[in-house]
Amino acid sequence: MNYPLSKNGEWLEFDFQDKKKIAKVARNIPEGEDWLKEINESNKNNLKIAITSDYLHVRGSLIYHQNSQKENEYKVFHFYTCKDFFITVGLEMNDLKQKNKMLHRMQSSRNGVENFCILLSEITNRFLVRIDDFEVQLKNIVGKLQRNNNKNKLDQIFRYRQKLITSKSLLIPMEELINAIEETFLNEVVKTLEFNRVRLRIKRAMTLVQHYQEEMETLLHLEEAISSYRGNEIMKTLTVITTIFTPVMALGALWGMNFKHMPELEWKFGYLGSLILIFVSTIAIYFYLKFRGWTGGILKERKKKSLF
Structure with missing residues (x-):
């Protein structure tokens, strides 16, 4: 498809299927054969500049869409x-x-470089919309994390x-591309409105991405930190519970034996004495742990809005 927008700065746009038309155009532009070869062989980000006394141009390939979950699902276009x-x-x-406003x-x-900068500006705008979302x-996710912290929230993060x-x-290849345009055409585009607009727009998008990346x-x-703290609290709780009930388990195991000669079985107040011994030893261990400060805050009630 052809978009002849003005006498200066004409935009020629082709589909990948228009191989004959692309080849015809390539034969009539400087280093067109090399560019045509790059189109057929390269499907990744690619950038080359030509600076001679006869002509200046920037060419290459740019990935402008990428599925974050599927590495091989992306969209790329080639440019000259x-x-x-x-x-x-x-x-x-x-x-x-x-698209209509862009056209x-x-x-x-005034020229093709400015028109290309307008196109890059619109592509960058797609990133800004996604960043707003x-x-x-x-x-x-921050609000959900405050209310509930689990594996699903971590997966979302x-x-x-x-x-x-x-x-x-x-955005990084686009930043490189705009720098290459400046390097190639210098004052012809550096002072133009469209070049500075796309340069600042890419800079704004990169700043937002870096800001949110730091926040993430x-x-x-x-x-x-929350997961580590909660894991430590759980292990501490289990340890304290195990320690407190050690007398119950030890004495229960002792008097649960079935040896023939066990003098405690003949004691008149043996049952009552065992209950008292278990109760006193359990309480004694609890107060000992609390006195030493080893129970921490695990026995205190958790506040409703607390992350921990």
Whole structure:
């Protein structure tokens, strides 16, 4: 599909199936054959620049969508950008919600580099929308963590963290691409409105991702601290309970034996004496543990809103 937006800065857009049209165009542009070979062989992020006295251009491939749960599920498009025009291959226009506004902005730009910057700006905007959605999800998981802390919450935290890492991995090549455009065309684009807009938009997206990534790491450390504390409290509780009831188990095992000669069986007040001994020894161990401070807060009631 062809988008001739203006005399200067024409946008040529093709599908992967338009191999003959792409080959025809490639034969008429500098280093087009090399670019055509890269399209056929590369399906990952790729970036190359050409700086000569005769021509300047930036070309390569860019992954603009990635499923955070499935590594092999992603979308990539190839591009070739110079001052007079820019070409894209494999970009799905339906993924761009503000397509009409984007095309309208391109009509008033001066060259292909600026038009390409407008396209990158719209792609970056998709990341910003997803980051806004992530912010809502992050607030929800923090609220759920305060109410209840379990394995499902930890699983959600790791899935959200994976989404952040995926977004960052997509933004880094875009950051590299905008730097390559600046390196190639210098003052021709550095002072233009569209270049600075996309540069700042990518910077804003990266800043948000890094901010939420730090917040997510803090949340993971908090989750680990809560889980560790609760695990220690459980083990401490089990240890204290086991220690307190040691006299019951020991004396019960002793008098549960079936030897023929056991003098305690003939005592008149043996049963009452054993109960008193068990009770006194249990209470004595409890107060000893409490006196030493070994029971901690395990016998205290947990506050309703407490994370611990």
